Amino acid sequence: MRIFITGGAGFIGSHLCDYFLARDHHVIAMDNFITGSPDNIAHLANEPRFEFIEQDVTKFIDVPGHIDAVLHFASPASPKSYLDFPIQTMKVGALGTHNALGVARAKGARFLLASTSEVYGDPLVHPQREDYWGNVNPIGPRGVYDEAKRFAEAMTLAYHRQHKLETRIVRIFNTYGPRNALDDGRVVPNFVGQALRGEPLTVHGDGSQTRSFTYVSDLVEGIVRLLRSDELLPVNIGNPNEMTIKQFAERINALTGNKAGIVYKNRPVDDPARRNPDITKARTILGWEPQVSLDAGLEETIAYFDARMQKV
Numbered sequence: 001m002r003i004f005i006t007g008g009a010g011f012i013g014s015h016l017c018d019y020f021l022a023r024d025h026h027v028i029a030m031d032n033f034i035t036g037s038p039d040n041i042a043h044l045a046n047e048p049r050f051e052f053i054e055q056d057v058t059k060f061i062d063v064p065g066h067i068d069a070v071l072h073f074a075s076p077a078s079p080k081s082y083l084d085f086p087i088q089t090m091k092v093g094a095l096g097t098h099n100a101l102g103v104a105r106a107k108g109a110r111f112l113l114a115s116t117s118e119v120y121g122d123p124l125v126h127p128q129r130e131d132y133w134g135n136v137n138p139i140g141p142r143g144v145y146d147e148a149k150r151f152a153e154a155m156t157l158a159y160h161r162q163h164k165l166e167t168r169i170v171r172i173f174n175t176y177g178p179r180n181a182l183d184d185g186r187v188v189p190n191f192v193g194q195a196l197r198g199e200p201l202t203v204h205g206d207g208s209q210t211r212s213f214t215y216v217s218d219l220v221e222g223i224v225r226l227l228r229s230d231e232l233l234p235v236n237i238g239n240p241n242e243m244t245i246k247q248f249a250e251r252i253n254a255l256t257g258n259k260a261g262i263v264y265k266n267r268p269v270d271d272p273a274r275r276n277p278d279i280t281k282a283r284t285i286l287g288w289e290p291q292v293s294l295d296a297g298l299e300e301t302i303a304y305f306d307a308r309m310q311k312v
């Protein structure tokens, strides 16, 4: 297959490039490096089945040749990055999704949208099932991401309904692993970076808010299974092992041997209080379950950040 991946130099996008290249497919990746990084694809420089186009996907996309699948992963995706780039976040979710859908339609390709647990906003239903419509503040600071992804989901299904495009939508919950940007402000790189520097971990609020953490290889496996399935409606891919952020901080300190403890900071506006995926649908339709334990995934991630910090 020839696969076109927007955001191909991003955290998840670059792992998808690796996945398909390792299985003898051709990959064309596009990225403007607004949050992605050339480092994430540097190892592919001499790979003949890999092409890279440096471009903003909100501009008209022209990809030569035949394409079997379009995976639309371009977007700032950490709260810090979508607060830093609010207009670009809205544009990539809206115009970028429209362009990527246009490529899929022109090529007769299957389309997969990277959506997010943020479509549920600060959810009032736990755990979150795909048929929950969410509790989103459209005008808050996170609204730029949440609403862009909600628009993107609606647009994706509009292309399916009007043009009969084969579309898939994955709702991605918090994911971590190598190539998470150290400075993207997310809890995993923040805590691991702080722990490796021997600093206290900055817990927002009292740390009672919950998340669960999916290791990137588990996420990639779920995405690929969804791409190959017949499911048109959104599917949650996330680890259902819910924990408080305080418990998570304590785990990071234990795994790294950091003795500096925790400091408590202000909670960001509209920070969801509880998040946990109901993955019944992924289990039933895709036969998917996370395989990597938190400790095993964190061990890989800590080693990655440690190596990167030595280089800086």
Ligand code: UDP
Pocket: 078, 079, 080, 174, 185, 186, 187, 188, 190, 191, 202, 203, 204, 205, 209, 211, 245, 267, 268, 271, 272
């Ligand atoms: N968080 C924290 N300290 C940090 C960074 C994040 O306590 O240094 C909290 C954040 O407020 C949220 C959770 O950790 O409750 C996950 O934050 P992240 O930015 O990773 O993504 P989110 O799940 O909010 O999209």
